[in-house]
Amino acid sequence: xxxxxxxxxxxxxxxxxxxxxxxxxxxxxxxxxxxxxxxxxxxxxxxxxxxxxxxxxxxxxxxxxxxxxxxxxxxxxxxxxxxxxxxxxxxxxxxxxxxxxxxxxxxxxxxxxxxxxxxxxxxxxxxxxxxxxxxxxxxxxxxxxxxxx
Numbered sequence: 001x002x003x004x005x006x007x008x009x010x011x012x013x014x015x016x017x018x019x020x021x022x023x024x025x026x027x028x029x030x031x032x033x034x035x036x037x038x039x040x041x042x043x044x045x046x047x048x049x050x051x052x053x054x055x056x057x058x059x060x061x062x063x064x065x066x067x068x069x070x071x072x073x074x075x076x077x078x079x080x081x082x083x084x085x086x087x088x089x090x091x092x093x094x095x096x097x098x099x100x101x102x103x104x105x106x107x108x109x110x111x112x113x114x115x116x117x118x119x120x121x122x123x124x125x126x127x128x129x130x131x132x133x134x135x136x137x138x139x140x141x142x143x144x145x146x147x148x149x
Contacts, residue, residue: 008037008139009114010078011124012048015041017142019049019070022058025125025142032123032141039123042081042113044106046071083109085116098132111136 010033017029033039053059053067091112094100100108107129114122114136121137122130130136 005036005038006121007040007117007119008121008123009040009042009081009110009119010045011110011122011126011129012045012052013125014123014141015045015049015074016052017125019053020059020062028141032139035141037121037123039078040081040117040119041074041078042083042110044109044113046075046080048106049074081113081117081119083113086112104129 014029014032017023017025018033020026023029049071050067053062053070054064091108094108094112095105098108110122111130111133114120120135121139123139123141124130125140125142127138127140127143130138
């Protein structure tokens, strides 16, 4: 019998934490990516990953060939979403509806890619980026458990 896992989108921050031991969340990110989901990314995640990996002061020693190798590994491991399923009119409509400004415009693209690929879960450390989208269930593996107070 084949088990089908729920689809889940991986936000860039999770891949960054999983890729570099220098971050406190490194082990947690690796464990989260072992969870029982069918994981997806989009091309934007690869661009963001490259940007952070090659411009972050903490990661300044990371070589471009190393970053490319890591990205290639992720491209083999995780499915990349189709991104051409909505038009500019819909993109602009959602920007207007959700009153998106500044860098949050990149989150609307992730939201639309998820929506058109029937993905309702996102693995991310940045809950605030996606809480405006009611259809999205946010999974933050880095959040402290409030029951341990």
